[in-house]
Amino acid sequence: MTPYSAATGVENVLKILEGRWKLIILFHLFGGKTLRFSDLERAIPAISQKMLIQQLRQMEADGIIRRIVHHQVPPKVEYCLTDWGQALCPALDALLKWAALKDRDLSGMEFPADATIGGTV
Amino acid sequence: MTPYSAATGVENVLKILEGRWKLIILFHLFGGKTLRFSDLERAIPAISQKMLIQQLRQMEADGIIRRIVHHQVPPKVEYCLTDWGQALCPALDALLKWAALKDRDLSGMEFPADATIGGTV
DNA sequence: TGACCACCTTACTTTTTGGTAAGTACCATA
DNA sequence: TATGGTACTTACCAAAAAGTAAGGTGGTCA
Secondary structure, eight states, X not given: OOHHXXXXXXXXXXXXXXXXXXXXXXXXXXXXXXXXXXXXHHHSTTSOHHHHHHHHHHHHHHTSEXXXXXXXXXXXXXXXXXXXXXTHHHHHHHHHHHHHHTTSOOTTOOOOTTSSSSSOO | OOHHHHHHHHHHHHHHHOSSSHHXXXXXXXXXXXXXXXXXXXXXXXXXHHHHHXXXXXXXXXXXXXXXXXXXXXXXEEEEEOHHHHTHHHHXXXXXXXXXXXXXXXXXXXXXXXXXXXXXX
């Protein structure tokens, strides 16, 4: 595992999460919630329709969101997380926990080299 | 913890990592390595001097990189990770492990709601 | 004297990303 | 006939990020 392969691996993950809206959408769907397009619009008033649908479509293409179309009038489309999308939760949690370490005293702490990256790179 | 507070927490972490070069630089420094400016230039030939220094300064301001100036001629400046920077390793590892789950069968797996986010949001 | 090294800085251009406003299709109800 | 609700699409514009190219500051060495 070279610095490049590790970096591109993480980069590919970040690409899925990047952008101004993806995380907000994600956190609205965490916990198995299923929301309609208009629910999301209401939940995130600052987002435009274009941005909302653009982000939803990208996340669907990335495989973290499932789109369910009900053929009705008026139309009804629902969004929820895929299993894989739900599985993001602990990974994001690890990031938050890392952020919480800032300004703590880390001296004496061990950051083991058993991880895939770092240490034994 | 609302969807907004959780999302902004993660966003603040992503801001530190975002950009085309930060991760590559980071992975070159993981494992306690200390490198000079010119070492990094050589290690990452595609980066311009401006980008390299810009990213290094930002990461220094964010507190994940330490900058050590030796007052010599010719100048010598070294860069290494702070303790907090090293501590990023397991969190990034969690992201890589998540990415590796893709296309696996996740049915039956539990993603507990005990995490800071999701579940009980 | 001047060429060079290492570490930056500045000015300018291109690319990417985000944002606004308007429009579409479908049918239901008044 | 027209009004409205839902889920989009399109055209256009602004701001932010990244890239290119050049300059600049000590000093040493030939």
